[in-house]
Amino acid sequence: MNFTKLLLAVTFFTTTLSFAQNKAFTLEEIWQGKFIQERLQSLHSMNNGKEYAVLEQSSPSGDTNIEVYSYETGEKVKTLVSSSAINDLNSFQGYSFSKDENRILLSTQVEQIYRRSSQGIYYVYDVPSKGIFKVSDKKIQSPLLSPDGNKIAYVLDNNLYVLDFASGKEIQLTDDGKKNEIINGVTDWVYEEEFSIVRAFDWNVDSNKIAFLRFDEKEVPEFSMDVFGKALYPNQHVFKYPKAGEKNANVMLFVADIEAMSSDPIKLGAYKDFYIPRIKWTANPDILSVQVLNRHQNNLDLIFVDAKTKTPKVVLNEKDEAYIDITDNLTFLEDNSFIWTSEKDGFNHIYHYNESGKLINQVTKGLWEVTNYYGYDKKNKQIFYQSVENSSINRDVYAIAIDGKNKKRLSEKEGFNDAEFSADFSVYINYFANATTPYQFTLHNSKTGKVIREIKNNTPLSQKLKQYDVRPKEFSTIDINGEALNMWMIKPKDFDPNKKYPLFMFQYSGPGSQMVRNTWNSANDYWFMMLAQNGYIVACVDGRGTGLKGAKFKKATQNDLGNLEVQDQIAAAKQLGTLNYIDESRIGIWGWSYGGFMSSNCLFKAPDVFKMAIAVAPVTNWRFYDTIYTERYLKTPQENPQGYDNNSPINFVNGLKGKYLLVHGSADDNVHVQNTMQLIEALVQANKVFDWAIYPDKNHGIYGGNTRLHLYTKMTDFIKNNL
Numbered sequence: 001m002n003f004t005k006l007l008l009a010v011t012f013f014t015t016t017l018s019f020a021q022n023k024a025f026t027l028e029e030i031w032q033g034k035f036i037q038e039r040l041q042s043l044h045s046m047n048n049g050k051e052y053a054v055l056e057q058s059s060p061s062g063d064t065n066i067e068v069y070s071y072e073t074g075e076k077v078k079t080l081v082s083s084s085a086i087n088d089l090n091s092f093q094g095y096s097f098s099k100d101e102n103r104i105l106l107s108t109q110v111e112q113i114y115r116r117s118s119q120g121i122y123y124v125y126d127v128p129s130k131g132i133f134k135v136s137d138k139k140i141q142s143p144l145l146s147p148d149g150n151k152i153a154y155v156l157d158n159n160l161y162v163l164d165f166a167s168g169k170e171i172q173l174t175d176d177g178k179k180n181e182i183i184n185g186v187t188d189w190v191y192e193e194e195f196s197i198v199r200a201f202d203w204n205v206d207s208n209k210i211a212f213l214r215f216d217e218k219e220v221p222e223f224s225m226d227v228f229g230k231a232l233y234p235n236q237h238v239f240k241y242p243k244a245g246e247k248n249a250n251v252m253l254f255v256a257d258i259e260a261m262s263s264d265p266i267k268l269g270a271y272k273d274f275y276i277p278r279i280k281w282t283a284n285p286d287i288l289s290v291q292v293l294n295r296h297q298n299n300l301d302l303i304f305v306d307a308k309t310k311t312p313k314v315v316l317n318e319k320d321e322a323y324i325d326i327t328d329n330l331t332f333l334e335d336n337s338f339i340w341t342s343e344k345d346g347f348n349h350i351y352h353y354n355e356s357g358k359l360i361n362q363v364t365k366g367l368w369e370v371t372n373y374y375g376y377d378k379k380n381k382q383i384f385y386q387s388v389e390n391s392s393i394n395r396d397v398y399a400i401a402i403d404g405k406n407k408k409r410l411s412e413k414e415g416f417n418d419a420e421f422s423a424d425f426s427v428y429i430n431y432f433a434n435a436t437t438p439y440q441f442t443l444h445n446s447k448t449g450k451v452i453r454e455i456k457n458n459t460p461l462s463q464k465l466k467q468y469d470v471r472p473k474e475f476s477t478i479d480i481n482g483e484a485l486n487m488w489m490i491k492p493k494d495f496d497p498n499k500k501y502p503l504f505m506f507q508y509s510g511p512g513s514q515m516v517r518n519t520w521n522s523a524n525d526y527w528f529m530m531l532a533q534n535g536y537i538v539a540c541v542d543g544r545g546t547g548l549k550g551a552k553f554k555k556a557t558q559n560d561l562g563n564l565e566v567q568d569q570i571a572a573a574k575q576l577g578t579l580n581y582i583d584e585s586r587i588g589i590w591g592w593s594y595g596g597f598m599s600s601n602c603l604f605k606a607p608d609v610f611k612m613a614i615a616v617a618p619v620t621n622w623r624f625y626d627t628i629y630t631e632r633y634l635k636t637p638q639e640n641p642q643g644y645d646n647n648s649p650i651n652f653v654n655g656l657k658g659k660y661l662l663v664h665g666s667a668d669d670n671v672h673v674q675n676t677m678q679l680i681e682a683l684v685q686a687n688k689v690f691d692w693a694i695y696p697d698k699n700h701g702i703y704g705g706n707t708r709l710h711l712y713t714k715m716t717d718f719i720k721n722n723l
Contacts, residue, residue, distance in 0.1 A: 022469040022493070025530040027716065030523055031709040035465070037438050037458050037520065040429070042094060047101055049424030051077055055095060058084075064091040066104065071427050071443060074453060081106070081125055086132055089123065098149030102127050103165075105145055105152070114189060114669060115700075117141065117198045124152065124165070135163060141186050142199035146207035151258070153185075153201060153210055160185035160201060160212055162258060173210070173256050173263055180222065180240055183215040188249050190242055191215075193670060194628035195277040195326055206285040209307055210256045213276055217249035227667055228696050239669070244623055244630040244644070245637040251276050253290060255307050266305055268292055268312050275628070277326040283336050291330075297323045297632045302330075302340075302357070315357030318342060322555040323632045325512070329373040339363075339383065341373060343551045350383060352402055363404045369548050371395060372418070376402070377425035377446070384421060384428075384446070390414070392548045393475060393486055393518045397430065399446065410449030413437075416519040421446065429455060433520035435473045435488075438462060469493050471529040475518060480571045481564075483544060483553070486516035487572070490528050490538045495581070501537045502586035502723050503576055504528075509565040510594035511633055512547035512554050515540050527712060531719065539576060543568030559640055561622065561633050562601055562647030569598060570606045577609075588723040590614035590715070593671060593700065600649035600660075600679075607657035612722040614661045614715055617671050617700055620679040621648040624672060650679050653686045659722035660690040663711065665698030691718065 029035070042055035046068065053068050063084040068077045081104060083091050092106040103124055110120035119139040125132045135143060135152060140161075143154035153162045158177025163170050174184040185201045192198050201212035223241035226234040242248045253276060256263040268276075271292055278291040288305040290312070302316035318324055320343070329341040329350075336355035341348055348370050350363040363383060364370055372386035374397075381402050390396050390409070397419045400407040411417035415434025422428065428446055433439045438458035442451050473488040492501065506528065508515050521529075528538040544564045545557035557564050569589065577584030589610055591599040596618025603613035622630050622644045623637050634643045645651055660683075664676040673694065683690055693714060695702050702711055 023467045024533050025468060025526050027527070027530070027709055027712050030526045030530070031712060035461065035521070035523075035526055037461055038456060039439065040431075040441055040456065043420060043429070044095075044097060045421070045423040047423050049422045049426050052422070053080060053095075053097075057091070062091060064093075066095055071422060072452065074443075074455060080104070080127065085130075086123075086125075089132070092123070093120075096145070098145040099147040100149050103145060103149040105143060106132075109139065111139065113141075114192055116192050116196065117186065122154070142201075144199065144201070144203065146203045147205055148207040151207060153203065155185040155201075158183045158186075160210070160256075162210070171258065171261070173212070174214070180238065181216070181218050183217065183249075185212045187213070188215045188217055188220075189239055189669070190248070190626045190628050191275075191277070194626065194632075195275070197277065200279070202279055202281055202288075204281040204285045204288070204307070205283065208257065208259050209281075209285070210258065211279050211281065211288050211290075211305075211307075212254050212256065213279065214252045214254060215249040216252070219247045220249050221246050223672065225667055225669070225672070237667070237669075241669075241672075242627040244625060244627055244634070246627065248273070248275075248295075248627055253279065253305075255288065255305070255310070257307075264310060266290075266310055266312065268303060268305075269301075269314075278328070278330070280330060280332075282338070283332045283334055287336065289330065289332075289338075291326070293324065293326070295627075295631065296635060297628075300324045304357075316340070316353065318344065320344075320551075322551075322558040331373070331376055333376060334378065339373065339376060341370060346551050348551075350385060350400075361404055363400060363402060364407075365404070367550065368392075369550070371548065374419055374421055374428075375425065379424070380447075382425070384410075384419065384425065386418060388548050391518075392514075393516055397428070397449075399449075408449070410444065410446070412449065414518070416517065419444075427452065434518050435475070435520065438520045469529070469533055471532040473525075475516070478541060478572060478575065480541070480543070480568050480575065483568075485541050485543055485568065485572070486514075487539060487541045488516050489540075490532045492532045492535050492537065497581045499581060500583040501535060501581055502588070503573070503582050504531060504536045504538050504719060504723060505569065505573060505587065505589040506538065506540045506595075507543070507569060507589070507591055507598060508593070508595040509543055509546060509569070509591070509598045511545050511557060511561075513594070514542060514547050516542045523708075527716075531716070534720065536719070536723070537582060539572075541569065541572040543572070557633070559634055559643050560647065561643065562597060565598060566601045566605060566647070569602050570609055573602075573606070573609050586611055586723055588612040588614075588719065590616070591618075592616040593618065597649060600662075601647060601652065603658055603660055604649055604652040604655040607655050610658055612659040612661075612719070614663070614718060615649075616663045616711075616715075617665065617668055617702065618649070618662070618675060618679075619671055620650045620675040623648075624675050624678075650682050653679070653682045653688055656683065656686070656688045656690070659718070660688075661715065661718045662690060662692040663695070663702070663714075664693075665695045665700065665702045667697045668700045670700040 044053045066081040092108045094107040096105045106123045108121045119141045122135040141155040160173040176182045187200045217240040220240040224238040228234045253266040273295045275293040286307045290303045292301045298320045300318045301314045303312045305312045331339040340351045352360040368389040374384040395416045397411040418431040419428045440457045441455040471490045477484040478487045589599045596615035599613040600615045603610045664673045
């Protein structure tokens with residue numbers, strides 16, 4: 001066995017804690033938010049590059065303000081908007097500026113629809129005149145100010161509208177929108193969930209054209225679930241949800257000319273059964289970029305559409321034996337050349353193409369991944385990005401010339417570094433944290449990376465935690481099935497290597513995911529520390545199929561989800577079980593969503609390795625999950641039935657010997673409770689004894705009120721009683 005240390009717990013941190021009061025964490029403290037970090041909220045860099053705006057709430061009045069601060073000094077420059085000065089507007093929840101910053105869109109009464117979508121009442125505030133007006137008396141979706149600030153487009157009842165501020169005229173661009181049939185301007189459920197996109201329209205730079213998508217989902221099968229509420233009869237929620245192998249919505253692209261009052265469909269080519277995951281206008285007001293992806297998601301065309309002639313032209317094609325990830329890393333420069341990221345050399349890197357799609361150069365290279373693209377500084381011809389060049393469990397901020405020269409690491413501290421740049425890229429705010437340091441926010445010079453000033457830290461949280469028995473993560477790698485897998489471990493206080501401890505494993509394991517990261521604690525981490533305080537060793541291993549170690553490692557599980565990942569977790573449990581200080585007869589595992597799919601498989605397929613498992617909101621049969629996600633990794637059930645059946649927990653219930661807790665929310669629109677109900681039936685028919693819980697009207701996150709506290713109390717008791 002070979003454990004290679006990547007990062008040791010910081011000596012000063014552990015020494016400081018030796019003088020602490022060693023207070024134990026409680027579930028009530030964790031889930032009532034006692035250890036929440038302070039963060040910067042809704043920051044917008046002003047066009048002048050010298051100031052930034054943030055959303056703040058005054059206490060005790062409760063007024064909402066947009067305050068403008070100086071980057072250099074941190075001093076408040078002015079209050080741009082205050083709800084106290086606006087009649088009939090007590091507060092607002094969010095804001096966005098027009099390109100010239102003369103108008104601000106304010107959101108109120110925001111109501112969540114699904115994971116990323118919402119609707120609300122919106123107001124437009126005119127900065128020069130300090131006037132304000134309501135966009136609509138009804139709740140609208142995805143409003144977007146035009147670049148010139150004189151118009152706004154939005155979706156209402158599945159139709160796309162434009163409101164012209166100068167004339168006061170409302171233009172209805174579509175009239176065929178209908179729930180569960182036709183959607184214009186926003187996406188259907190599966191695009192929202194799996195392509196991370198809700199708004200499906202975009203203004204051109206001249207503010208006279210809008211491109212939008214139309215979804216015809218009449219033939220998509222419906223899914224229904226009861227929402228029980230408190231009324232005498234439950235309410236049935238019915239929505240279109242294409243499960244693997246089933247019919248998707250037919251998607252069409254349109255370009256509307258606002259001045260000509262016309263809307264024309266765009267024929268992209270002889271595509272069949274395809275997706276349009278992104279549309280975006282280029283720097284040319286007449287050229288629209290469109291990404292078209294085949295259903296297998298391994299062939300992507302970047303198309304430029306001439307809005308005058310309605311002619312499409314493929315300027316870039318990407319192919320992959322497995323799949324192509326969709327990102328927002330497409331930036332058009334003034335000459336209409338563009339920045340693009342791709343895994344085509346085996347690692348995610350930045351590329352620069354000319355306006356015709358010819359490669360100018362590969363900007364970044366190496367056996368490491370670019371994890372975020374921040375933008376292009378046209379004045380200094382520099383690109384700013386984030387990567388894992390300094391270990392896959394860390395993140396750093398870099399600058400590089402667009403020709404690929406003069407790369408410079410701007411961040412200095414080891415851990416998770418993220419950045420938010422000023423509009424002119426002269427300075428940036430660095431967000432830093434690691435496993436022993438809560439988030440720190442500092443202002444830096446973009447040329448040198450040097451700190452200009454501190455903005456905010458979480459010293460009060462650090463001081464508070466000195467009272468507690470904080471259990472640090474020990475990062476290492478573990479050699480499993482020919483790979484050095486990233487791992488962390490949390491040990492009990494006064495750990496004795498000659499004593500036997502039960503092991504509780506946590507994982508997610510989904511394609512491209514990462515759970516072993518050198519960053520600050522989540523709520524789960526405090527729970528893991530609490531378990532360690534109760535005498536458990538907690539460990540997490542990122543197996544094959546997880547991300548940020550190259551495309552080959554990430555895509556090793558293609559067409560066979562739940563095979564190699566399960567093998568890795570079983571092998572890791574066995575290998576850890578050989579350690580002198582781990583009781584191999586007391587190993588448990590848990591996970592949520594994909595992690596619940598994994599923990600179920602581990603318990604059912606390796607009953608002599610795992611004593612118990614907890615599965616929260618698990619996929620139990622990939623045939624029940626949606627087209628875009630499932631087919632990306634497994635193709636369709638018709639093409640790859642063994643990929644679906646050989647690793648779905650529902651088919652392996654006869655292997656259950658240990659203790660099993662199964663949990664689901666009844667209103668989970670993502671991983672339907674159908675997964676759990678059919679697994680329950682299979683377990684019952686196999687005469688297997690297990691525990692289960694259904695949380696009424698809770699979605700995939702299973703939260704609200706005391707729900708999380710109840711869930712983690714139940715899981716904690718289950719662990720204590722069975723491990």
